[in-house]
Amino acid sequence: MSETEATQAAVAPTDSEHRETSYGVIQESAPEGLAAEPIEPKTALTDQFTPKEWDALKAFRVEIPDALASAYPDKNNAKTAAVKLWGVTIEPSNLLDAKVSVVLMKFLRARNLSVSEGKTMFIATLRWRDQFNVEAACKEAFPQDVFGQLGHIYGQDKAGRPVVYNVYGGNQDLKAVFGDIQRFLRWRVAFMEKSIELLDFETTDQMIQVHDYAGVSMTSRDTNSKNAASEASSIFSSHYPELLHKKYFVNVPSYMTWIFWLFKPLMPSATLAKMSVVGSGASTIGKALLAEVNAKQLPTRYGGEAEAF
Numbered sequence: 001m002s003e004t005e006a007t008q009a010a011v012a013p014t015d016s017e018h019r020e021t022s023y024g025v026i027q028e029s030a031p032e033g034l035a036a037e038p039i040e041p042k043t044a045l046t047d048q049f050t051p052k053e054w055d056a057l058k059a060f061r062v063e064i065p066d067a068l069a070s071a072y073p074d075k076n077n078a079k080t081a082a083v084k085l086w087g088v089t090i091e092p093s094n095l096l097d098a099k100v101s102v103v104l105m106k107f108l109r110a111r112n113l114s115v116s117e118g119k120t121m122f123i124a125t126l127r128w129r130d131q132f133n134v135e136a137a138c139k140e141a142f143p144q145d146v147f148g149q150l151g152h153i154y155g156q157d158k159a160g161r162p163v164v165y166n167v168y169g170g171n172q173d174l175k176a177v178f179g180d181i182q183r184f185l186r187w188r189v190a191f192m193e194k195s196i197e198l199l200d201f202e203t204t205d206q207m208i209q210v211h212d213y214a215g216v217s218m219t220s221r222d223t224n225s226k227n228a229a230s231e232a233s234s235i236f237s238s239h240y241p242e243l244l245h246k247k248y249f250v251n252v253p254s255y256m257t258w259i260f261w262l263f264k265p266l267m268p269s270a271t272l273a274k275m276s277v278v279g280s281g282a283s284t285i286g287k288a289l290l291a292e293v294n295a296k297q298l299p300t301r302y303g304g305e306a307e308a309f
């Protein structure tokens, strides 16, 4: 059997006997003359896929071996080898796995269900992860005195999504944080990956992000912090599709809210629609965040009851 045939057999087995498939799913008999549809393992998240999304996913699965070969042109067995993305193992022989389906669906949704564009994004993401060396960034020891207060992962929203906070406020040495842009980016990517570890891709596949800008002023926006912000933002738009449920910008000084719109050209409109700028002070912030997060899960400084960071 050729590699292409082997892949198609794994994606859409056609024999009409009861049998266990390569991905461990019992295949029901199909009526005479009809190809059996592979049985899809279901989860709360795959249950939310629309018929159009299922169609796109089935077409995308067929493209995966080719996508893997394009992502890793120097690897001999790239077409059949496993790749790990956000803790989920993707390989041509397990494409019916529900978690794999949820991960692949993210690339399709981010590209309006276009299989070719989703595939391009998937290939670019795998290549970028290698070039950036995400694995090494996740193992890097960042100085606590510079990065220790910059990111917090705390609590869940009412639907169980993790809530993550980036405190980019002026109450810390922003020159040290953004002085080395590449180091900041490695820290930010590692923090994103750590947040993603809390997603099981069965019941939860998105997070809430909060940016806290308490104490920033126009002088905090120097060339380095501006470049770091736009580079990080473009990395997330290009290589972390559909992982954000909502994003709140809190403690934004009112004379600086216009900065929000500077990011408009960097982000798809669907992502922009998930974001809101909230004013300052625990009660104002609480009004916005308590709609999503229970008081016990929300730090007091944001209007909740949790004695957190």
Ligand code: HEM
Residues within 6 Å of the ligand: 166, 168, 174, 188, 211, 213, 216, 217, 218, 220, 221, 225, 228, 229, 230, 232, 233, 234, 236, 247, 249, 252, 253, 256, 257, 258, 259, 260, 261, 263, 277
């Ligand atoms: C003045 C100091 C500021 C610093 C140091 C700063 C830092 C950053 C950084 C590092 C990012 C990268 C994305 C991330 O980490 O999630 C970012 C993104 C962003 N910032 Fe700021 N920022 C500042 C001010 C502001 C202000 C006043 C606003 C107004 C609301 C704002 C709105 C945004 C938006 C819309 C994004 C894109 C979000 C995304 O890509 O997920 N920033 N900022």
